[in-house]
Structures are given as C-alpha cells and as structure tokens.
Amino acid sequence: MGHLDRLLEILACPQCKGELQLADEAIVGELNRQLKDQVNKDQVSKEPSNSIGSGPTRSPSKKPAEAALLCKRCGLAFPVIEGIPNMVLAEAISWPAAEQGK
Numbered sequence: 001m002g003h004l005d006r007l008l009e010i011l012a013c014p015q016c017k018g019e020l021q022l023a024d025e026a027i028v029g030e031l032n033r034q035l036k037d038q039v040n041k042d043q044v045s046k047e048p049s050n051s052i053g054s055g056p057t058r059s060p061s062k063k064p065a066e067a068a069l070l071c072k073r074c075g076l077a078f079p080v081i082e083g084i085p086n087m088v089l090a091e092a093i094s095w096p097a098a099e100q101g102k
C-alpha cells in the first residue's frame, strides 16, 4: 500500500480538487460490482444474438480494482487497477454514504 499513500499526496479529486483518501473494502467491493455490471451491459449490447451458446466471454479490458480512492466531499470513489488510479469522473462510482461521515 506504500505507493498508494504517495499517490494520495499527489492526486486530488478531479471534480472538486479536494483531498482523496483510501477507500475501505466495502467501497472497493461495490466498485468492482459496478464495473462488472458495466462490462456485462457492454457485452449484451455489442454481441449479436446468434453468439448465444458460445460459452461465457470475458472482457480482458476490465480488471477488478484492488483499491479505491475516495473523495469525501463529492462522495466519489475512483478505482485503482494494477496500481494505477483511474481518475476519470465517468468511471467513478458515487458513494453517498461517504458524505454522511463525521
């Protein structure tokens, strides 16, 4: 996790330029669930219907996040995949619970 601590010092929320913090496992889990949903939707919309029966296909482009960076102010969590934070707003998930913190 050492390098993530350093990233946290450099990176800021792309939306509010606020400080980021390491998200806890619950958020990472939710993030991965939503990333998976996105991939599934992609595949359903792109694949022709006659490919049913060819077995499960997995998109190699989407890997699970091993961590997440959270902006408490916006309630946004950004995935960190293979040590690289993805600071794209469109890829972040909103995490309203973060805003209700102390």
Ligand SMILES: [Zn+2]
Pocket: 013, 014, 015, 016, 017, 018, 071, 072, 073, 074, 075, 076
């Ligand atoms: Zn923010």
